[in-house]
Amino acid sequence: MKTKYIFALFTLLAITVSCTDVVDVEVPEGPTRLTIEASLDWERGTSGNTQTILLSTSTPFFNDEKFVPATGAIVRVTNTDNGTEFVFDDQNNGRYTTSDFIPIIGNTYSLEIQYEGERYTATETLYPVSEITEITQSTEDGEDDEALEVNVSFLDPADIENYYFLRMQRREDLFPELFYIKDEFIDGNEFTIYYEKIDDEEDNSEEFKPGDIVDISFMGISKQYHDYLRLLIEQYESAGEPFSPPPVPLIGNCINEDNPDNTPYGYFRVTEKITDTYTFQ
Structure with a gap:
């Protein structure tokens, strides 16, 4: 009985292997630009x-x-x-x-x-670009009230239409965090952007810890570049979601x-x- 069982198992494996076909999928390529x-x-x-x-x-x-x-x-x-x-x-x-x-x-x-x-x-x-008035840390503004966050504050000049691009990146991270900002609702006021990291094994993300260094770039930009960044960041952040557009x-x-x-x-x-x-x- 044992011998028959082993023979049947090898027969099944042979059938499975023999029925395996290699399928070549051609991925369409756009023109070189x-x-x-x-x-x-x-x-x-x-x-x-x-x-x-x-x-x-x-x-x-x-x-x-x-x-x-x-x-x-x-x-x-x-x-x-x-x-x-x-x-x-x-x-x-x-x-x-x-x-x-x-x-x-x-x-x-x-x-x-x-x-x-x-x-x-x-x-x-x-x-x-407006002057950065203060860079601080806290645990108050993010999703996790125990996780460290860096806060960047700047003073927007009054009665002038301004657009900004803020880029922050922990030195050991592969990708930065990008913020596009327009002063429609902050005109003439001080405004603060916070950046927080949450522990996430799927994204290989870790919270900030003492000793971590964050590089900060703050730029004054045009409206058209602000709009381009908005589309770029929205597309990047929605990538991989089940109902996101291609x-x-x-x-x-x-x-x-x-x-x-x-x-x-x-x-x-x-x-x-x-x-x-x-x-x-």
Whole structure:
């Protein structure tokens, strides 16, 4: 009886293995597009002369090489208020750099890229950032009244429409926490943003603890960049939810002047920013 049982088991395994087919699933791939990472961030207290623009091409989702540099482009930024032109030199690795950029609050800058016979353009205005008035820690404002949180406070100027971008990241974390802010309901007042971490094994997230260091970047941005960030963050935060819409490529402010069907990815921004750090006690 025992021998028959073993024979039957091997027979079942043989049938199972013999019926296994390899199914190749073809994943559709979109056209290769230019990706523009042009963030000209002027850190307060510095000259802001040294700036870098990253150019790459989009890659298939399952491609092992995630960054494919776009080389051989001609890249320039022009201050449209005074006509000053800044040429970004090709470093042959996707990086285009200049050491001559001059940031001026309130001035408008235009980006022009010539790449593989097509011309890409974008325009942004450099807005000021409000002063950070205080950075503190507490356990009062978050979801968990025992978890540490960092609080960043700033004073919004009255009677001026302002938009802000706040980026906070614990040094050992892979991803930052991003906040887009408009002063519609805080005009002329001091406002505080808190950042809290909750223990979550699924997300591999741990609460803040004494000694943790958080890097903080606070920027003044345009309304159009605020709206772009809102869509970007909303799409990122809803990813993986059962009823969330499928993610779609977000179109920034960069335009292909010669071939509108070949729209680039990415964004051209010009900002004034403040950077700081906070160490939990």
